[in-house]
Amino acid sequence: MEVSPAAVESNARNLSRNLAEGSSLMAVVKADGYGHGAVTVAKAALRGFACGLGVATLPEGIQLRKAGIRAPILVMGNLSQVDELRSCLHWELMPTISTKREVFLCNQLANGTGRNFPVQVKFDTGMSRLGCELGEVPDLVSEIVNSSYLNLKGAYSHLAMADGSFPGKAASVTQQQQEKFQDVIRTLPHQPDRLCVHLANSAGTLRDPKFHYDMVRVGLALYGHNPIQTGCGIGLVPALAVKAKVTLIREVPQGVGVSYGHLFITSRFSRLAVVGIGYADGISRSLSGRIFALFQNRRIPQVGAITMDQLVLDVTDHQNVEVGSVVTLLGKDGDEIITPQDWCNVSDLIPWEVLCGFKHRLPRLVA
Ligand SMILES: *Cc1c(COP(=O)(O)O)cnc(C)c1O
Numbered sequence: 362m363e364v365s366p367a368a369v370e371s372n373a374r375n376l377s378r379n380l381a382e383g384s385s386l387m388a389v390v391k392a393d394g395y396g397h398g399a400v401t402v403a404k405a406a407l408r409g410f411a412c413g414l415g416v417a418t419l420p421e422g423i424q425l426r427k428a429g430i431r432a433p434i435l436v437m438g439n440l441s442q443v444d445e446l447r448s449c450l451h452w453e454l455m456p457t458i459s460t461k462r463e464v465f466l467c468n469q470l471a472n473g474t475g476r477n478f479p480v481q482v483k484f485d486t487g488m489s490r491l492g493c494e495l496g497e498v499p500d501l502v503s504e505i506v507n508s509s510y511l512n513l514k515g516a517y518s519h520l521a522m523a524d525g526s527f528p529g530k531a532a533s534v535t536q537q538q539q540e541k542f543q544d545v546i547r548t549l550p551h552q553p554d555r556l557c558v559h560l561a562n563s564a565g566t567l568r569d570p571k572f573h574y575d576m577v578r579v580g581l582a583l584y585g586h587n588p589i590q591t592g593c594g595i596g597l598v599p600a601l602a603v604k605a606k607v608t609l610i611r612e613v614p615q616g617v618g619v620s621y622g623h624l625f626i627t628s629r630f631s632r633l634a635v636v637g638i639g640y641a642d643g644i645s646r647s648l649s650g651r652i653f654a655l656f657q658n659r660r661i662p663q664v665g666a667i668t669m670d671q672l673v674l675d676v677t678d679h680q681n682v683e684v685g686s687v688v689t690l691l692g693k694d695g696d697e698i699i700t701p702q703d704w705c706n707v708s709d710l711i712p713w714e715v716l717c718g719f720k721h722r723l724p725r726l727v728a
Contacts, residue, residue, distance in 0.1 A: 373409025389580035471510030523564035602692025620665030
């Protein structure tokens with residue numbers, strides 16, 4: 362895996378530049394920075410003017426703090442255990458609050474330390490996952506505001522259908538969510554320290570500036586991929602390439618079955634290249650026989666079942682491929698490029714899943 366911090370930085374800068382007046386960029390670096398390496402991409406995004414970082418879990422936040430990152434960090438998953446919330450306070454990570462129980466626990470923990478505990482509240486506008494019910498927001502918010510040791514920094518919700526995979530329904534569902542969001546934020550208190558309200562993920566951000574509010578939480582686009590797949594004028598640069606080496610060349614007659622299940626049978630005398638990468642590295646088996654590798658500006662078909670540690674390319678028409686050749690499975694080679702979307706077009710994967718599916722057996726090289 363070759364990761365380009367320069368690409369992440371430039372994506373962050375382009376995204377920041379294109380936000381509505383007064384809105385700022387939170388770089389979402391959960392799941393090890395969507396597989397790119399959380400610390401590397403967090404630092405790159407901050408250089409590109411991200412104002413904060415979003416993670417899903419407590420250990421993800423701690424990892425960034427241990428790497429010396431001082432920017433505000435929001436933990437977007439729900440922390441339900443006292444120990445987790447204590448750790449959050451200790452490491453100066455902002456928890457997401459959605460129940461009075463959590464308000465009570467956080468206040469009690471902060472009371473013991475004499476420190477203020479910055480928190481954000483989350484409410485559900487149509488995702489039916491994290492956050493409190495809409496009707497509970499006023500109570501929850503006043504409970505936080507009236508807690509001596511809590512500092513309410515923000516309030517947010519999450520879009521369920523802003524990306525391009527749901528044509529037809531996306532616009533109306535997203536609009537309904539926004540209307541609910543509007544209704545709630547109108548009821549929020551005007552504190553001296555103005556609340557940061559935020560709604561948009563990458564898709565919402567790229568869809569329309571009306572979703573930008575005070576901040577946007579951008580993951581996928583930060584890594585160079587546009588989830589709404591319409592030209593939106595922001596030059597996003599993919600930050601990841603996945604390459605592997607040909608370890609063996611075989612020449613086999615016509616009519617032989619290749620790999621488990623013989624899903625591919627040679628139709629001619631064939632030259633096969635075995636590449637040392639497989640589904641244990643994150644190349645999903647569901648892509649078997651449906652993807653290509655790039656070599657010297659040409660696309661080479663992958664054939665047969667992708668196995669745990671190996672996959673096979675048909676290099677009969679690519680005599681220049683030899684043992685030691687490095688092929689590109691994802692990313693750019695000359696003028697050719699293979700994107701996560703190309704894999705999604707031939708499987709039921711989604712780009713998010715492709716990116717965070719790469720396993721730690723693959724070395725990450727920072728380019
Ligand atoms: C993961 C996540 C995001 C980022 O989503 P992308 O589609 O990758 O931009 C934003 N907000 C929340 C709450 C998330 O969990």
